[in-house]
Amino acid sequence: MNSIGLVGKPNSGKSSLFNLLTGLHQKVGNYSGVTVEKKEGSFKNYQITDLPGLNSLWIDTQDEQISQTAILQHANNQQPLIFVVNGNQLNGGLILFSEIADLQAPLCLVINYKDELEKNETVIDTVTLSNQLNCEVILMNSVTGEGLDALVNVMENNKFKTPNSFCRSQYDTLSDEAINNDYINRLNNLNKNIDETVFTKINEDFAQRQLLVNNIITRTVKEKTVDSKLMLKTKKWDKVLLHPIWGVFIFLAVMLLVFQSVFTFASIPMDWIDAGFASLSDWSSNNIGIPWLADLISNGILAGFSGVLIFIPQIVILFFLLGVLEHTGYLSRISHLSDRFLQKFGLSGKSVIPLMSSWACAIPAIMSARMIEDPKERMALILASPLMTCSARLPVYTILIAILIPQEGTGFFDIRGLLLLGLYMIGVIATLIVSWFIHKRIQLKSESLWTLEMPLYRMPNWRNVFYNAYSKTKSFVVEAGKIIFIISILLWVLASFSPKSDAFIDKKFEEYSSISRTGKIERESIALEYSYAGYMGKFIEPAIIPLGYDWKIGIALITSFAAREVFVGTLATIYSVGSEEEKPVINKLRTEVNMQTGELRFNRSTSISLLLFYAFALQCMSTVAIVKKESASWKYAALQFFGFLALAYFFALIGYRLF
Amino acid sequence: MLKLKDGEKGIITSIRLDYNAQKKLLTYGIGKGSLILKHYSPEFSGLCNFSINGRSVSLRKSDAALIDLVKFVEE
Numbered sequence: 001m002n003s004i005g006l007v008g009k010p011n012s013g014k015s016s017l018f019n020l021l022t023g024l025h026q027k028v029g030n031y032s033g034v035t036v037e038k039k040e041g042s043f044k045n046y047q048i049t050d051l052p053g054l055n056s057l058w059i060d061t062q063d064e065q066i067s068q069t070a071i072l073q074h075a076n077n078q079q080p081l082i083f084v085v086n087g088n089q090l091n092g093g094l095i096l097f098s099e100i101a102d103l104q105a106p107l108c109l110v111i112n113y114k115d116e117l118e119k120n121e122t123v124i125d126t127v128t129l130s131n132q133l134n135c136e137v138i139l140m141n142s143v144t145g146e147g148l149d150a151l152v153n154v155m156e157n158n159k160f161k162t163p164n165s166f167c168r169s170q171y172d173t174l175s176d177e178a179i180n181n182d183y184i185n186r187l188n189n190l191n192k193n194i195d196e197t198v199f200t201k202i203n204e205d206f207a208q209r210q211l212l213v214n215n216i217i218t219r220t221v222k223e224k225t226v227d228s229k230l231m232l233k234t235k236k237w238d239k240v241l242l243h244p245i246w247g248v249f250i251f252l253a254v255m256l257l258v259f260q261s262v263f264t265f266a267s268i269p270m271d272w273i274d275a276g277f278a279s280l281s282d283w284s285s286n287n288i289g290i291p292w293l294a295d296l297i298s299n300g301i302l303a304g305f306s307g308v309l310i311f312i313p314q315i316v317i318l319f320f321l322l323g324v325l326e327h328t329g330y331l332s333r334i335s336h337l338s339d340r341f342l343q344k345f346g347l348s349g350k351s352v353i354p355l356m357s358s359w360a361c362a363i364p365a366i367m368s369a370r371m372i373e374d375p376k377e378r379m380a381l382i383l384a385s386p387l388m389t390c391s392a393r394l395p396v397y398t399i400l401i402a403i404l405i406p407q408e409g410t411g412f413f414d415i416r417g418l419l420l421l422g423l424y425m426i427g428v429i430a431t432l433i434v435s436w437f438i439h440k441r442i443q444l445k446s447e448s449l450w451t452l453e454m455p456l457y458r459m460p461n462w463r464n465v466f467y468n469a470y471s472k473t474k475s476f477v478v479e480a481g482k483i484i485f486i487i488s489i490l491l492w493v494l495a496s497f498s499p500k501s502d503a504f505i506d507k508k509f510e511e512y513s514s515i516s517r518t519g520k521i522e523r524e525s526i527a528l529e530y531s532y533a534g535y536m537g538k539f540i541e542p543a544i545i546p547l548g549y550d551w552k553i554g555i556a557l558i559t560s561f562a563a564r565e566v567f568v569g570t571l572a573t574i575y576s577v578g579s580e581e582e583k584p585v586i587n588k589l590r591t592e593v594n595m596q597t598g599e600l601r602f603n604r605s606t607s608i609s610l611l612l613f614y615a616f617a618l619q620c621m622s623t624v625a626i627v628k629k630e631s632a633s634w635k636y637a638a639l640q641f642f643g644f645l646a647l648a649y650f651f652a653l654i655g656y657r658l659f
Numbered sequence: 660m661l662k663l664k665d666g667e668k669g670i671i672t673s674i675r676l677d678y679n680a681q682k683k684l685l686t687y688g689i690g691k692g693s694l695i696l697k698h699y700s701p702e703f704s705g706l707c708n709f710s711i712n713g714r715s716v717s718l719r720k721s722d723a724a725l726i727d728l729v730k731f732v733e734e
Contacts, residue, residue: 055686091712092688194678206685207692231710235698244703336717340705343719349706449680449722451687454708454715 003047004155005074007067007100008084009093010053011455013112015039016142017084018050019464046155055092057099057187058202063370068184075105075180080160082151084110087117087124087139088230088456090221094213095206097133098166103180106160107135110151114141116230116456122223129220135163143461166212167205230456234329237457241333251337254330255356258321266313273313277306296492303569304488304562305481311361312473314391318360320469322353327460335452345432346380346439348372348450354381355431358388359424362623364472366630374447376439382630383640384435386623387616389427392565396614397423399568403589404607426615430647491559491566494533505530533558547613547649548606548656550594557613564619609656617648660723661707663697669728670694676725688712694731 006014022041039050051070052063059068074081083100085093090111101107111117111124117139130137136154140147154160194202241247281298288294325331331353339349347355350372357365365385372378389397397420405416498505509526528534537554544554553571560567571589592601618624618641628637663669671693674681684690688711700707700720707723708715718726 055683058682058686086713089713092714095688194682196678199678199681202682202685203690206690210688231713231715234715238699238708242699242701242704244701336704336706336708339719340703343705448677449683450719451683452706452717454717456715 002045003049003074003079005049005051005070005079005081006084007051007071007081008053009055009086009089009096011453012053012084012086012089012093013142014050014053014084016461016464017082017110017112017140018048019467020142020145020148021048044156054096056096057184059187068187071100071103071105072180072184075100075103078106080106080108080158082108082110084112084142087111087113087122088120090124091213091217094216095209097163098209098213101133101135101163102165102167103183104162104165107163108151108154108160109133109135109137110142110147111137111139112142114139114146115144120223120229122221125220125222129216132216132220133163135161143464167208234454234456238333238454241330242336247333247337251334254325258318258325258356261317261321266317269313270310273310274306277302277309281306292496295496296489299496300488300492301485303566304485304491309477311391312477314360315364315473316469318357319364319472320465322357323465323468324460326468327458327465329455329457332452332454336454339452345436347377347432347435348374349452351377351381355385355388358385358390358431361390361392362386362388362620363626364475366623366626367475369630374450375444376442376446379442379444379631379636380435380438382627383438383636384431386618386620386627386640387427387431387434387644389424389615390620392563392620393423393614395565395568396560397611399571399589400602400607400611400614403602404604404611406590423611423615426612430616488562491533491562494536495528495531495555495559497532498527498530499532499535500530528555546656547609547652548603549610550601553606553610557619560619562619562621564614564617567614567619605656605659608659609652612655613648613652615648616644616651618644660695660697660709660718660726660728661700661720663728663730665697665699668694668696668731668733670731671726671728673727674725675727676722680722687714687716689716689726695728 006018008014018039018041021043041048041050049070051067054064054067057068057071059065071081073079081100083093083097085097097107097109109129111126117124124139126137126139136159138147138150138154140151241250281302284297284302285294288297322331325334334352335349337349338352342348342351351369354365354368354372357368362385365388366382369378369381369385372381401416401419405419505523505527508530509523512526533555534551536558537551540554540558541549541551544550544557549557556567556570559570589602590600593599594601624637624641627640628634631637660669671689671691673691674684676684681690689695693711695709695711698708698710698715700723705720706717707720708717710716
């Protein structure tokens with residue numbers, strides 16, 4: 001199969017073209033750095049590789065390194081490259097084209113955004129341009145597919161040509177491959193330590209290329225106006241959306257709308273998923289003949305999967321709406337508005353979207369941190385963002401707040417709502433402080449210059465917006481699902497098996513039954529107490545007594561180690577309420593008595609302590625796994641987990657002692 | 660660069676940033692002799708936005724202050 005690479009500057013439309021060719025639905029956005037690793041797909045008998053955008057072969061980021069290596073391989077193996085350039089930014093694009101042309105790879109030039117060029121009354125003489133460059137030039141609209149036939153013709157008839165070189169004459173005595181390897185090695189070696197001499201060389205190289213490209217553009221491009229119509233429209237919108245007062249109000253209103261939509265529209269499908277899993281669980285309990293298998297499926301696997309899949313509606317809606325903001329170009333404006341504030345905490349405007357995504361779930365938020373160039377900022381974001389209040393904390397907060405404040409408020413203001421808002425604020429403040437601390441302490445090289453490219457405002461391409469939401473959600477389910485599946489089985493084993501015999505548990509059950517209520521759940525409660533999980537709860541009890549917890553809460557802490565939302569379900573089982581309905585659970589927990597002190601088990605101190613523990617603890621194995629993947633280090637994942645655990649313990653202790 | 664008013668053009672005469680930063684700017688087409696058009700640098704924001712070769716780029720004001728230029732007046 002012939003291999004063809006798609007290369008170009010960021011935000012030139014490579015991924016749209018890749019989707020058009022392969023139907024693989026690569027993520028596309030009106031924002032630089034959408035492709036963060038190379039993606040492969042097939043078109044007819046060609047293997048198409050979508051490479052991350054790069055500004056120059058003088059690379060700056062790891063993503064650009066991926067592209068640089070792939071371009072060199074294509075050049076040395078004489079495999080063709082399709083160079084995609086944004087028609088509105090032909091000048092800068094052709095300078096990069098000239099660098100790749102000097103590697104003598106077979107090329108074809110695709111000038112994208114044909115529709116916008118027509119709107120701006122910009123005319124490009126593609127015949128003359130093709131002659132000047134010595135390669136095929138195609139005008140295209142990669143969203144609608146206009147111009148695709150011409151590109152397919154180039155591919156099928158192998159019309160890729162080795163273009164004229166720009167600045168290569170000094171190497172003429174060497175072979176092509178030797179020139180290419182030497183050239184890239186020189187670039188990379190020089191790039192490591194740029195001093196005045198090296199920079200002068202780079203500057204001369206760029207100046208020479210700029211001169212050649214300017215000559216070509218003068219001969220081939222006719223622009224009606226200096227500022228394009230789209231640029232003028234963008235400027236008008238920017239005056240409103242970046243206004244010191246209105247801009248901030250609009251930003252807050254947009255964010256309020258996004259998060260209200262996430263919670264409002266997601267509630268109904270979430271109820272459906274919940275009910276669906278409950279029915280499936282009942283069915284498997286009643287219809288699978290082997291008791292242990294039925295129990296594993298309903299209380300282990302299905303319970304674990306429902307914990308993941310229930311968040312799908314929120315994630316789909318969040319990523320759909322963020323996709324709309326991204327495609328329109330508003331995302332960059334949000335970065336612009338928030339940069340100054342976030343700088344104080346070692347972050348930048350580019351962190352604002354991953355941070356806000358963390359309110360739904362930290363996993364996609366951590367993944368989207370890839371678009372941040374500064375390694376220090378990226379690591380601070382990855383390590384601090386799970387402190388933002390994700391949706392999995394909500395069930396825990398809801399039940400603990402309901403225990404703490406039994407009376408519903410009257411009127412618009414409800415003290416319980418204010419407490420929930422306070423917990424969200426704790427999450428935000430903790431994230432910023434931890435981020436500041438990590439930025440100060442972490443030993444990584446920081447980028448010396450921060451740049452933000454502001455794309456033109458465009459109508460979103462709805463097909464791509466839907467596919468973006470789909471691919472992000474799929475990624476979440478696959479990544480988190482694998483871990484949850486394993487952990488669910490492990491927890492089920494720990495909670496279902498005991499080092500003691502059945503006869504011992506039956507005896508204990510009879511003892512308890514004589515002094516307490518009877519019923520199936522009581523038997524389960526006793527079994528849980530003497531299970532491996534129960535022993536683990538008792539094992540950690542000395543450590544958690546200072547926080548006001550007993551071994552039963554200890555079991556809930558252990559079982560919610562994989563996913564914090566499991567806490568509520570575990571408490572329901574431990575306190576043998578026999579129902580997952582909110583009211584009976586709350587009533588039982590409210591009246592549970594501490595046998596040693598005679599006080600209520602979930603009194604004010606313990607409830608506040610638990611709220612603070614869950615505000616800080618990283619009780620989410622999926623997040624740990626994603627942090628390990630994105631930081632490429634178990635060290636950071638372990639530091640984060642134990643660091644958050646220490647913070648959780650500290651604040652839970654303070655909370656218990658003060659209240 | 661910060662002395663330019665919104666909508667004014669300027670030609671870069673020197674850049675007093677470190678060489679790594681200057682190299683990064685070059686990849687955007689920003690170097691000595693480049694013609695830029697300033698769009699905006701709002702008071703509340705720490706950023707300054709301008710366009711070059713059809714690309715709209717924002718820099719932090721602290722970095723933009725280290726880029727010297729002369730005002731370009733079209734005849």
